[in-house]
Amino acid sequence: MRGPLQNRVEPGGKIVATRSRYGEPTGRMGNRGVLHSARNRQILRPFRSKAWLICCLQFKGRHREVMAPNRYTELFFLDDFVALSAGHRPCAHCRRPEFKSFAENWARCHHHHHHRHHHRWTAREIDELLHEQRLAGPRPLTSPLPDGAMIRCCEDSYLLWQGKYHRFAHEGYDRRVDVDDLDPANCEVLTPPSTLKVLQAGWRPDLPAPHSTASSCCC
Template sequence: MLQNRVDPLGSIITTPARGAWMGNRGLIHDDHRHIERPFRLKAWLICLLQFKDRHREVMTPRRYTELFFLDEATAFSAGHRPCFECRRPDYERFKACWMAGNPGYGFDARTSIASIDAVLHAERIDKRGFKVLHTEPLASLPDGTFILFHEQPFLLSGGRLFPWSPFGYGEAVGLPSVFEVIVLTPASTVNAFRAGYVPQTAPLATWPPTV
């Protein structure tokens, strides 16, 4: 079993659960398929599981490290964004929503994605290698955002919170009666969601439960 799944905090974990998306952060494993570092590049990507009939062994020596995510919302929370090559329409849609949601940076259509990656990198991980957290009013958060609740990652969707696991989401809980919450999804990505990018999520439990 390989250490190649990513949780909403950006940690690379070992689990038998399968993912709906692939991604990478560059070559971060050794010749024995062990993770050596959390990243090598500032471009943290979300890719298709299959693209142009390409096939390769996972964690091939001296090639980029394949990482996997439960869903796109998890990948965004970890600090990734859509790939330019295999997800061009989603990449362009995300870039447009990111710029619309973050006008303070003064970026435009000519701005390199490297400039956005630099912002995301500062929002995803600090110099000590820890996940960057921020606080926002709960009522202002869009669906698809992850927050930290009872020290665990929860997905916000439809006015409810869903506990995350590598295998899927648990039963929904109501929103806490607090003003601000700790947010896991990078701040500029949250703004991209506000501007219209809707991340894919794994199936959510119905609420109230059906009988």
């Protein structure tokens, strides 16, 4: 029996193989360019492009052969928060309204990066800064975080939501922990700093409460 494809993404950005299947309404697809071998669909590299996208599982009835030769590698996420934590951002094509609101909040949070106070950030400029932050890796947990941020503590990943940390599992968030029960000295922040600023500004992806269990899908 053929094993699962290596195309599920963890909050830290690692691409793994698991039989868990992420479905609507929370599941997401994305890409980082062509990552797999055309011969056996094995992952050869962690990324090929600086544009790390979060896409819809379904868009205008289109169908794709997963990991087709010489086509971008379809990656799958439990939800938007995992994808944001891994360093991705909303796709400007299939998720245009969300990308627009994300970019508008990004511009308000990052005006100090440009001499023009009202600079309109392009997708490429956002990707460049996110790429720098991805390469820098996780940071120590030193200050309060906004809802939607993800951390790693003692090898487990957690989503902060409404005053509690929700432990990530590929099947869904499986345990809630009070914020005070995790020692900050043993934690590191996974969500990139620039994305944290957008979350702190109040931007949220359009999806149900994140602690629901993942449902099955045909991806």
